[in-house]
Amino acid sequence: MVKHYEKINETVYSETMANGLRVLLLPKPGFKKTFVCFSTKYGSLVNRFIPYGEDRYFDVPLGIAHFLEHKMFDLPSGDDATSLFARYGLDVNASTNYTMTSYLFGGTGNIDKGINLLLDFVQDPYFTDESIKKERGIIVQELKMYLDDPTDALHLGLMRNLFQQYPLRYDVGGTVDSILEITKEHLYKCYRTFYHPANMDLIIVGDPANIVSNQNNAVEAVFDIVRKNQKEKKFPPVQDIKKNYFVEDEKVYRRSDTAKMDIMMPKVAVGLKLPYEKHGPNQAILTELKLKILIDAVLGPTSDAFQEMLDLELINGNLYYEVYIDGFCGFIKIQANTHKPRQFIAYIKNKLLALNKLTIKSDLFNRFKKSVLGSFLKSLNNIDFVGFSYLEYLYKDSDLFAAVELFEKVKLEDLKSLTKYFTPAAWADYTILPKKFGANY
Amino acid sequence: MELIEVQSNNVKTTFIKTDKFKTITISIAFIGEFSPKNATKRSLLTRLLTVSTKKYPTKKAMANKLYDLYDASLMVSTYPSYKASVTVFNYSFINPKFIAGSDDLIKNAIAFLREVIFKPNVIKQAFSDKDFLEQKRILKENIKNIYNNKSRYALRQLLANMSRDEIFAVSSLGTVEDLEPLTGHDIYQTYKNMLKNENATIFVTGDFKNQNMLENLKILGDFKSNPLAAATVSEDEVAIEKVKEIVEKQNINQAKLLMGFRTAVNTVSDMFPASLLFNAMLGGIFSSDLMRVVREEHSLAYYIASQVISDVKLLIVSAGIDQNEYQMASDLVIKQLELYKQGEINADLLAIAQEHIINELVEIEDNPFKYTAFLLRNYLHNINMSITSTVEKIKKVTVDDIVAVAKGINLDTIFLLAGDDYHG
Numbered sequence: 001m002v003k004h005y006e007k008i009n010e011t012v013y014s015e016t017m018a019n020g021l022r023v024l025l026l027p028k029p030g031f032k033k034t035f036v037c038f039s040t041k042y043g044s045l046v047n048r049f050i051p052y053g054e055d056r057y058f059d060v061p062l063g064i065a066h067f068l069e070h071k072m073f074d075l076p077s078g079d080d081a082t083s084l085f086a087r088y089g090l091d092v093n094a095s096t097n098y099t100m101t102s103y104l105f106g107g108t109g110n111i112d113k114g115i116n117l118l119l120d121f122v123q124d125p126y127f128t129d130e131s132i133k134k135e136r137g138i139i140v141q142e143l144k145m146y147l148d149d150p151t152d153a154l155h156l157g158l159m160r161n162l163f164q165q166y167p168l169r170y171d172v173g174g175t176v177d178s179i180l181e182i183t184k185e186h187l188y189k190c191y192r193t194f195y196h197p198a199n200m201d202l203i204i205v206g207d208p209a210n211i212v213s214n215q216n217n218a219v220e221a222v223f224d225i226v227r228k229n230q231k232e233k234k235f236p237p238v239q240d241i242k243k244n245y246f247v248e249d250e251k252v253y254r255r256s257d258t259a260k261m262d263i264m265m266p267k268v269a270v271g272l273k274l275p276y277e278k279h280g281p282n283q284a285i286l287t288e289l290k291l292k293i294l295i296d297a298v299l300g301p302t303s304d305a306f307q308e309m310l311d312l313e314l315i316n317g318n319l320y321y322e323v324y325i326d327g328f329c330g331f332i333k334i335q336a337n338t339h340k341p342r343q344f345i346a347y348i349k350n351k352l353l354a355l356n357k358l359t360i361k362s363d364l365f366n367r368f369k370k371s372v373l374g375s376f377l378k379s380l381n382n383i384d385f386v387g388f389s390y391l392e393y394l395y396k397d398s399d400l401f402a403a404v405e406l407f408e409k410v411k412l413e414d415l416k417s418l419t420k421y422f423t424p425a426a427w428a429d430y431t432i433l434p435k436k437f438g439a440n441y
Numbered sequence: 442m443e444l445i446e447v448q449s450n451n452v453k454t455t456f457i458k459t460d461k462f463k464t465i466t467i468s469i470a471f472i473g474e475f476s477p478k479n480a481t482k483r484s485l486l487t488r489l490l491t492v493s494t495k496k497y498p499t500k501k502a503m504a505n506k507l508y509d510l511y512d513a514s515l516m517v518s519t520y521p522s523y524k525a526s527v528t529v530f531n532y533s534f535i536n537p538k539f540i541a542g543s544d545d546l547i548k549n550a551i552a553f554l555r556e557v558i559f560k561p562n563v564i565k566q567a568f569s570d571k572d573f574l575e576q577k578r579i580l581k582e583n584i585k586n587i588y589n590n591k592s593r594y595a596l597r598q599l600l601a602n603m604s605r606d607e608i609f610a611v612s613s614l615g616t617v618e619d620l621e622p623l624t625g626h627d628i629y630q631t632y633k634n635m636l637k638n639e640n641a642t643i644f645v646t647g648d649f650k651n652q653n654m655l656e657n658l659k660i661l662g663d664f665k666s667n668p669l670a671a672a673t674v675s676e677d678e679v680a681i682e683k684v685k686e687i688v689e690k691q692n693i694n695q696a697k698l699l700m701g702f703r704t705a706v707n708t709v710s711d712m713f714p715a716s717l718l719f720n721a722m723l724g725g726i727f728s729s730d731l732m733r734v735v736r737e738e739h740s741l742a743y744y745i746a747s748q749v750i751s752d753v754k755l756l757i758v759s760a761g762i763d764q765n766e767y768q769m770a771s772d773l774v775i776k777q778l779e780l781y782k783q784g785e786i787n788a789d790l791l792a793i794a795q796e797h798i799i800n801e802l803v804e805i806e807d808n809p810f811k812y813t814a815f816l817l818r819n820y821l822h823n824i825n826m827s828i829t830s831t832v833e834k835i836k837k838v839t840v841d842d843i844v845a846v847a848k849g850i851n852l853d854t855i856f857l858l859a860g861d862d863y864h865g
Contacts, residue, residue, distance in 0.1 A: 030461030033804045086728040089796020108803040141743035144694045145761055150589055262692040263589045301504035317579040367508045374511025374535050377463045
């Protein structure tokens with residue numbers, strides 16, 4: 001299948017292999033680098049599911065998707081998959097987030113070899129009790145590093161306050177205790193269920209002419225690499241995956257909380273929970289974009305509030321905000337470094353809750369639309385971003401490229417439906433105070 | 442990609458022609474002197490230049506203008522190259538061919554850049570009080586905030602402890618002590634000096650018509666092409682009498698180990714390509730020897746990496762470790778370097794490092810600002826390296842070259858940032 005997106009001059013070729021694997025190719029003529037990402041629609045949010053071939057729901061320890069990602073790099077030969085890629089000058093990496101686990105590499109040559117290596121190592125699990133034990137040490141160090149990072153600690157603290165049970169409240173990596181519970185059997189159960197080709201996608205972003213020697217039909221030749229690789233492997237039949245998500249309302253777990261760390265200036269995050277809901281096609285990404293406009297309008301650099309916060313010394317030049325929807329639930333997060341944490345929280349809370357009445361003027365709205373459009377076009381220069389985000393949104397039933405064309409049609413009135421999110425029940429905050437100067441706050 | 446060198450706005454201007462990007466980017470660099478005396482001033486100046494102009498006197502007016510230009514982005518940064526300072530305006534906006542009815546976008550975008558560079562918000566020879574005091578306060582907080590970023594803090598402490606008198610000990614962000622007495626008038630002098638006495642050069646990347654772009658660039662007016670006065674790479678040879686060892690304690694879970702080495706190779710040396718490979722093999726890439734020995738074989742670190750700062754001839758190894766393993770981890774690093782000096786080099790790893798560095802070099806052309814920075818390095822050091830010629834040099838590096846680089850490297854200082862409960 002070929003989809004061409006006229007306005008942004010981008011094309012997506014896609015084909016589903018006989019075993020269910022979907023392959024996507026986004027040609028980027030002139031680029032030297034090719035980015036390849038092999039992902040499963042499986043992230044840290046999935047902790048309760050019916051394992052492949054079984055009939056009952058099963059609960060797994062927190063952080064298992066991330067643990068599994070680490071262990072996939074072990075090969076039966078005793079090698080680490082990284083070293084095989086390095087021989088071809090390719091950097092392989094992996095990442096786990098709330099909704100997907102991805103194995104990816106980029107490079108300027110040997111891409112065909114890389115695609116084969118990538119498919120081969122991810123489709124060949126090999127776990128031993130001994131290697132799992134060793135991995136725990138490495139992951140404990142990784143989790144500790146995040147605990148020391150005030151920005152990560154702030155995010156986790158806010159998530160714990162916002163969500164009662166929904167797994168967004170936990171670190172993607174789990175906890176030092178939860179990873180000790182992970183066994184070989186757990187890993188194989190998760191692998192069989194979520195790493196079936198029918199639950200996975202391979203995306204290739206780059207200039208096909210750099211990947212294959214057949215220059216007459218380079219696109220077909222790229223697909224041939226995958227077809228040939230998959231044809232030689234056997235997989236069990238496709239089964240529907242049953243996952244159980246906690247359906248959470250807007251009520252937060254805890255309104256407010258603080259911690260102390262060895263930092264100089266307090267860090268504060270104010271959040272608003274976007275409760276569980278079923279978004280239609282492209283609605284997850286459109287809702288994110290529309291919410292970004294609202295937040296930008298009341299708190300962004302073009303708002304009067306932004307200068308007022310500077311004048312009141314509530315912020316320190318930077319105010320960071322994020323809108324995230326995982327496909328069902330989500331959050332709005334606003335954070336800053338501030339010497340006046342309590343005043344900052346009160347100020348942001350007032351501005352956010354006032355959004356239940358819409359007061360944006362239409363010329364402002366059009367300017368924000370221009371900015372969103374420009375910022376999106378700019379991001380298309382970055383092929384890693386394009387590849388990763390395209391898949392991430394696909395798993396939220398959203399087409400990154402189509403959404404932008406849909407977004408151009410959004411009208412000011414369309415923002416009215418968002419006002420429902422800004423309710424007093426849905427907000428929480430989290431503050432990290434400096435250990436040494438705690439008494440001042 | 443096609444490079445065209447022209448003389449425009451009285452200075453050397455480079456057009457990088459390609460249709461692969463959605464944007465047009467303009468980089469304008471000012472090259473002057475970096476010194477302990479002006480580092481803080483310059484750091485504050487780069488902040489002030491992006492918050493307001495005469496015509497757009499508030500942050501709100503600036504942000505509205507950038508949004509109107511379809512989220513054009515403008516960043517001003519400054520960094521040292523040995524005793525030279527480089528201040529770069531990096532500006533990027535959407536190529537109008539992707540937006541219907543935006544034919545004047547290039548002209549409008551360049552007119553805004555002119556406001557930012559030549560028409561700052563200055564009243565009676567001083568930056569406006571409101572902006573000045575606000576940015577001074579924010580810079581002060583940023584300097585203090587380095588303390589929050591433990592890896593960055595540890596690197597700063599290592600460099601400061603290696604030498605108080607050498608230029609690398611000076612933070613380009615500035616210091617609170619130097620910042621306190623500064624006035625809006627001082628910064629205006631720094632600004633005037635930059636325009637009048639420094640050397641400028643321009644880079645434009647994207648899909649555009651040359652003649653058309655030259656016409657549009659005229660909107661900016663003229664820059665100065667003064668000679669490059671300050672040395673951009675170190676030729677210093679510093680003898681190490683005794684390795685310094687410094688431990689600092691803070692309330693942290695994971696200790697940071699930093700090791701500072703002096704090297705014999707700078708950015709313009711013939712051995713520079715070999716030094717890039719040496720660094721990659723030692724700790725610059727995932728399959729490096731330090732990753733293998735310290736992380737994989739001994740499970741002593743979550744991360745361990747090395748980097749070269751070639752303009753000041755330094756090699757830095759940094760690791761996140763369990764503080765109780767400090768002695769063992771640092772010994773392993775020292776032992777690894779010794780093995781290199783004795784000629785125990787893994788030829789396979791050299792081949793991997795070559796592939797890796799070549800990849801990195803070739804990819805530079807995929808990012809307009811990275812490619813501009815690569816070309817600016819040539820300009821700065823008065824060398825003429827293309828991506829292709831650098832790749833060729835990387836391919837020719839031998840095991841003997843790696844040994845030669847290793848032999849010139851000596852440990853100077855170890856800095857450990859440990860937890861409060863550390864007893865070393």
